Each structure stands twice: as C-alpha cells, then as structure tokens.
Amino acid sequence: MSVLCYHKIDDDCADWNGIVTPTDVFRRHMEYIVENYEVLPTSEIEKGERAVSISFDDGYADGYYNALPILEEYGVPATFFVSTARIGSSEEDWCNELSRLIIEGGIRNNEVCACGIRLSTESRLDRRWANRQLFKFMLDMDVESRNREMGLLREWSGTEGRQPRRQFRMLNQEELKELSQSPLVTIGSHTVNHPSIGRLSISDQLYELAESKDLLERLTGSSVTQFAYPFGGLSDYSEETMDLLQRLGYERAFSTTRKCYRRNSPYEICRRCVGNVAINELKQAIKSQWNEQFQLEPQQE
Numbered sequence: 001m002s003v004l005c006y007h008k009i010d011d012d013c014a015d016w017n018g019i020v021t022p023t024d025v026f027r028r029h030m031e032y033i034v035e036n037y038e039v040l041p042t043s044e045i046e047k048g049e050r051a052v053s054i055s056f057d058d059g060y061a062d063g064y065y066n067a068l069p070i071l072e073e074y075g076v077p078a079t080f081f082v083s084t085a086r087i088g089s090s091e092e093d094w095c096n097e098l099s100r101l102i103i104e105g106g107i108r109n110n111e112v113c114a115c116g117i118r119l120s121t122e123s124r125l126d127r128r129w130a131n132r133q134l135f136k137f138m139l140d141m142d143v144e145s146r147n148r149e150m151g152l153l154r155e156w157s158g159t160e161g162r163q164p165r166r167q168f169r170m171l172n173q174e175e176l177k178e179l180s181q182s183p184l185v186t187i188g189s190h191t192v193n194h195p196s197i198g199r200l201s202i203s204d205q206l207y208e209l210a211e212s213k214d215l216l217e218r219l220t221g222s223s224v225t226q227f228a229y230p231f232g233g234l235s236d237y238s239e240e241t242m243d244l245l246q247r248l249g250y251e252r253a254f255s256t257t258r259k260c261y262r263r264n265s266p267y268e269i270c271r272r273c274v275g276n277v278a279i280n281e282l283k284q285a286i287k288s289q290w291n292e293q294f295q296l297e298p299q300q301e
C-alpha cells in the first residue's frame, strides 16, 4: 500500500515548463493511478495488496474547486485533513508566507537577519536554505514571538500590504460541507491550529485533537476517525499523541515520515508528499513507499 499526500492542486511550485496547467498534472496522476493500481480510501488501505490512497492536507478551497471534479471524473476516493481554526481564512499560514517572503521577497537584500541569526539570501539556493533554517526556528516559537518575527520579515522583504495569494484561500464552512457530501470524500482532522503537536503540553495536545474532531463532526454530520499530523515528521508527534488519539476515538493517523515509533501501528501510517510531479516521479514515490513500509522486493519493470 502507498498513501499519497497532496496539499493543493494549484501549486505555485508547479514546474512543468508551462506546457500544462496544474489541474492537468493532477488529472494525469489520477489517470495513471487508476490504470495501474487498486485505489482505496485511506480507511481501507491495508485491504489491497498493491493499493494507493489519496489524501489532502490543510483544507484549501482548491480541494473543492480543483481536486474534487477530477476525483469524481476518475471515481477516486480521497481523505481531506482539515485544520479547523483556518476554516474560512483567506490569509496564508505562516510557513507558506515565510517561504514567499524569503524566496521571492527581499530579492535586493543580500542577507536576512531574523530569529537571532544572519543568513545569506544572495542566490536562490541561499534563499531556500535560509527559508529552511528560519522555518525550523519558528516551528518552536510561541505564536506571539513568531508573529513578531513575521512582521519584521515583511518589512525586510518590502512586501507589506501585499494581498495573500488567492490559491491559498482555505475552505469556508459551506464549501467544507459540500465537499464532505461527496460519496468519495472523507474528512479527517489536522488539528485546530496546525502546530507541531508533539512539542505541545499534553493538555494542549488534547485540545487540538478533541476540539477539531468535535467541530468537524458538527459541520459534516459524520464521525471523524482519521487524523494527519501537521508537518508529519518524527519530532512533530509523540507516543503520547498516539495514545491520546486512540483514547479520543480516532482509528488511524498519518505521518509523512519514513521512520516510526511503533511499527505497523494504525497511528503511524506513512505517506509520501507529492506535488505537481511528473509521472515518473509519482511512480517512484508510490513504489519507494511500498518497499520501505513493507520491505517488499523492488518491483521489476
């Protein structure tokens, strides 16, 4: 089995030389997957020997407008993991905005000084590196300190007052309800505030897991039993998080890591993040995950 994680179809990072639109790329992905694999919902992924599951993180409006019509065209089930505090928001979240500020803003500045460190922003490679470093620092910050740093970075980049990018708009309540009504769609929780949950106190973790489940169940009228860890790495959740999920009635949780605390646990199902990648890369992503999680022999061409 192989679980793929998308964020949004209309992705800025799409780099197909402008030949096709991001929507076309996703359509090609679905076409390739239904032709070559069994496709199962994330709740039944173990049932297929060589099955693929599709999931989307964060809750972008893009899921409803761009992904759903294509999923319906190919009859592909998908799970959408939604962070509830961002429902209805048209702001970009801090990590998306950070990468825009560092990678695309402040081009005429040769260095950035933030979070107490100084980093070069001369080349595109430098800016990517700076973005990664600042992201790591900010992940550990409380909301207030992070907001302060973001304010300074907006000034540095000279993009204050710029409108948030349209494709980063989140689903509003109506759109979420309509999305959830498709027989192909399952809604899962992705916390309330999208924190790196393993870094929080147990009571804050409990709030993130319980409150988001509760709200999503009220909005969709269905029980929410699946969860995806924000950021999804091994340091973004803990054994305690997994126990809390179980106590609250969640049945499975998805990471994006290739390692795990408990092998074969339903609370640590690995996923592979794919964006608008070419079919060859998609194929590799699917196959590599098979081999890693279940130690199967590499498939022969």
Ligand SMILES: [Zn+2]
Pocket (backbone or CB within 6 Å): 057, 058, 190, 194, 229, 230, 231
């Ligand atoms: Zn996320």
